[in-house]
Amino acid sequence: MKTNMSVIGVPMDLGQNRRGVDMGPSALRYAGVIETLQRLKYNVNDLGDIPISRPDNKESRQEDNLRNLHQVAEANQKLAEMAEQEIAKNRFPLILGGDHSIAIGSLAGIAKHYKNLGVIWYDAHGDLNCAETSPSGNIHGMPLAVSLGIGHEKLTNILDYQPKIKPENIVIVGARSLDPEERELIREKGIKVFTMHEIDRMGMTNVMTETIDYLQENTDGVHLSLDLDGLDPEEAPGVGTPVLGGLSYRESHLAMEMLAESKIITSAEFVEVNPILDDKNKTATLAVGLVGSLFGEKLK
Numbered sequence: 001m002k003t004n005m006s007v008i009g010v011p012m013d014l015g016q017n018r019r020g021v022d023m024g025p026s027a028l029r030y031a032g033v034i035e036t037l038q039r040l041k042y043n044v045n046d047l048g049d050i051p052i053s054r055p056d057n058k059e060s061r062q063e064d065n066l067r068n069l070h071q072v073a074e075a076n077q078k079l080a081e082m083a084e085q086e087i088a089k090n091r092f093p094l095i096l097g098g099d100h101s102i103a104i105g106s107l108a109g110i111a112k113h114y115k116n117l118g119v120i121w122y123d124a125h126g127d128l129n130c131a132e133t134s135p136s137g138n139i140h141g142m143p144l145a146v147s148l149g150i151g152h153e154k155l156t157n158i159l160d161y162q163p164k165i166k167p168e169n170i171v172i173v174g175a176r177s178l179d180p181e182e183r184e185l186i187r188e189k190g191i192k193v194f195t196m197h198e199i200d201r202m203g204m205t206n207v208m209t210e211t212i213d214y215l216q217e218n219t220d221g222v223h224l225s226l227d228l229d230g231l232d233p234e235e236a237p238g239v240g241t242p243v244l245g246g247l248s249y250r251e252s253h254l255a256m257e258m259l260a261e262s263k264i265i266t267s268a269e270f271v272e273v274n275p276i277l278d279d280k281n282k283t284a285t286l287a288v289g290l291v292g293s294l295f296g297e298k299l300k
């Protein structure tokens with residue numbers, strides 16, 4: 001993994017309708033994310049937070065089933081430019097959310113530098129909706145589809161190219177809440193998914209071994225997009241769309257440690273930490289622990 005790292009905060013809560021996830025970057029910094037990376041000997045440049053426009057009252061209501069489309073697109077444009085620049089400087093981008101709609105900008109900026117960027121989508125959800133299929137109008141349920149080139153042009157065309165990623169370079173881990181059309185898209189595109197059922201049956205060790213082998217074969221970089229709701233709400237209560245029956249603390253640390261060992265990860269983001277819904281910053285603290293494992297923290 002690169003030793004020069006740039007941290008970008010994206011205090012965005014407009015991709016869904018529960019306020020508070022805009023405080024995610026502060027909660028993660030408060031829980032010691034920068035100090036953790038420094039302790040692990042990374043040369044960290046904290047670039048602070050991207051400015052996010054407030055929604056105006058009209059737009060905060062759903063426009064064509066895309067809540068806050070303009071502000072979400074604008075923030076993602078800025079994030080894409082920043083992520084793109086940091087990679088150009090040969091620095092590892094670590095992005096702190098914010099709701100998961102920010103993956104649109106992360107992937108737009110990062111994928112520009114790769115022919116076949118792999119993506120590990122660690123999440124209870126597929127985030128494969130578009131305006132036509134979304135049950136909520138929330139853009140945080142759409143970023144993976146957008147990155148495949150499916151969705152509103154204002155989102156799919158950030159940095160003027162599309163698609164950002166290919167379906168065969170994606171692995172979803174931890175899925176347990178997929179909307180009917182998301183399942184159809186997964187089938188149609190042949191996206192690799194490890195649902196909770198498979199994780200229970202195979203065990204996390206085999207799941208991660210398969211994930212790493214699969215991605216190593218055809219990709220030239222791998223982005224980890226970790227939605228804290230992939231974990232069980234018992235352990236990560238500070239998320240806006242909790243789903244029972246999630247990944248455990250131990251499974252998640254194991255997954256991060258295996259990724260650290262594999263050295264395949266070239267960029268990462270941690271999203272959906274909502275301190276307002278949290279229990280004494282438990283979820284942010286858990287996330288920072290996972291950051292530690294991903295970047296090589298070991299007990300011996």
Ligand SMILES: NC(=[NH2+])NCCC[C@H](N)C(=O)O
Nearest residue numbers: 100125129136138140141241
């Ligand atoms: N990033 C997330 N937490 N996404 C939750 C999405 C929930 C639901 N599938 C929707 O599209 O509204």
Ligand SMILES: [Mn+2]
Nearest residue numbers: 124125227229
């Ligand atoms: Mn999710």
Ligand SMILES: [Mn+2]
Nearest residue numbers: 100123127227
């Ligand atoms: Mn998500």
